[in-house]
Amino acid sequence: MFYYVLKYVVLGPLLRLLFRPRxxxxxxxxxxxxxxxxxxxxxxxxxxxxPAIIRRRITFLAKAEYFTxxxxxxxxxxxxxxxxxxxxxxxxxxxxxxxxIREGLGVLARGELLGIYPEGTRSHDGRLYKGKVGVAVxxxxxxVPVVPCAMVGTFEVQPPGQKLxxxxxxxxxxxxxxxxxxxxxxxxxxxVLRAVTDEIMYEILALSxxxxxxxxxxxxxxxxxxxxxxxxxxxxxxx
Numbered sequence: 162m163f164y165y166v167l168k169y170v171v172l173g174p175l176l177r178l179l180f181r182p183r184x185x186x187x188x189x190x191x192x193x194x195x196x197x198x199x200x201x202x203x204x205x206x207x208x209x210x211x212p213a214i215i216r217r218r219i220t221f222l223a224k225a226e227y228f229t230x231x232x233x234x235x236x237x238x239x240x241x242x243x244x245x246x247x248x249x250x251x252x253x254x255x256x257x258x259x260x261x262i263r264e265g266l267g268v269l270a271r272g273e274l275l276g277i278y279p280e281g282t283r284s285h286d287g288r289l290y291k292g293k294v295g296v297a298v299x300x301x302x303x304x305v306p307v308v309p310c311a312m313v314g315t316f317e318v319q320p321p322g323q324k325l326x327x328x329x330x331x332x333x334x335x336x337x338x339x340x341x342x343x344x345x346x347x348x349x350x351x352x353v354l355r356a357v358t359d360e361i362m363y364e365i366l367a368l369s370x371x372x373x374x375x376x377x378x379x380x381x382x383x384x385x386x387x388x389x390x391x392x393x394x395x396x397x398x399x400x
Contacts, residue, residue, distance in 0.1 A: 166217075173213040178383050180318070183212055186335035189308055192217075195269040196338065197303075199312035199361050199398060201289055201369050202278035204319040206326050207312050208247075211276065214333060220268045221276040222261050223247040231312040235322050271305040279299055280378050285385075287316040289362070290378035295339075299355035301348035307361055311368035312339035334368045 176182075186351040190198065198219060200211065212219050228239040248268070250261045268275045277299075279292030300307050314331035339361060347353045366373050374381065 162180075167184065172209060176210055176213045178197075180210065181330045183330065183332040184334075185332065186337075187214070189335045189337050190217065191276070191306070191308075191338070192213060195272045195303060195305045197265075197269070197296060197300055197305055197307045198274060198276050198310050198335075199279050199292075199307050199365065201274070201312055201365050201371065203282055203287060203312055204282045204283065204321075205318035206315050206319045207278075210283075210315065210331065211310065211312065211333060216272070217274050219274040221247050222250045222265055225249040227347075234369055238244075239284060251257075256295075258295055260294055262302075265295075265299045266303055269299065269305055275299070279358060279365075281398070282378050282382070284316065284378060285321050285382055287371065289366055289369060289373050290381065291375055292358045292362040293377070294354040294358045296322060296361060297354040298348055300341055300357065301354075303346055304342065304345065306340055308338050308367060309336040309361060309364035310334065311336075311365055311370075313369060323355055325394055328361045336364050336368050 198211070198215075200207070208221065208223070212221075229235070230239065248264050249262060259299050264327070265277065277296050277297045280290045281293045284290060298306065299305075310332065312333045313334065314329060317327065318329050318331060319326040341357055344353050344357060362373075
């Protein structure tokens with residue numbers, strides 16, 4: 162109930178008023194039945210803007226940190242995500258990926274829409290990064306279509322580190338559903354999972370017009386952080 166109050170009474174109308182999203186391809190989202198909506202991830206605002214314009218309920222696999230924050234703000238954030246039906250996923254440890262897949266397959270088994278960001282994390286520089294194969298595993302095991310989605314302009318609205326979003330117009334684009342039934346029974350083959358994931362990312366790229374980086378976003382973030390730390394250490398030594 163709280164989800165629909167947020168969507169149709171509180172948050173949805175407010176977001177439409179402030180950001181006036183240009184929506185393209187909404188007809189590609191199936192009216193019923195399970196499907197995955199796979200999108201790029203540029204901003205914290207993505208969590209709210211996409212669900213606000215989709216007619217059906219959509220469940221995202223949200224990082225566990227959104228549910229474990231300290232203080233009043235942390236409790237409010239956790240309460241919001243739980244009330245909105247989002248599922249916490251622990252991204253640390255070897256079992257993190259399998260846990261996310263299990264949770265996602267549960268959503269799809271109920272005939273619902275599952276939202277996922279194949280990059281695994283927000284882009285820190287506005288570019289599109291290599292997708293992780295979890296989306297392919299779920300699509301093949303559940304035998305569901307994948308609808309590519311591109312958020313355009315949300316990086317400028319709320320880049321990483323900015324608490325309050327800027328008020329700017331954004332665009333949300335959906336592509337035609339991708340059918341991977343030709344790979345039925347092949348979800349255990351790494352080359353197939355990579356091919357499916359790359360096809361999904363290519364369609365997202367075509368919709369978004371972003372620059373593509375053939376590396377995982379988390380890997381690039383870690384490398385840049387290490388380089389920055391090393392540079393800071395070098396500057397301190399020179400003083």
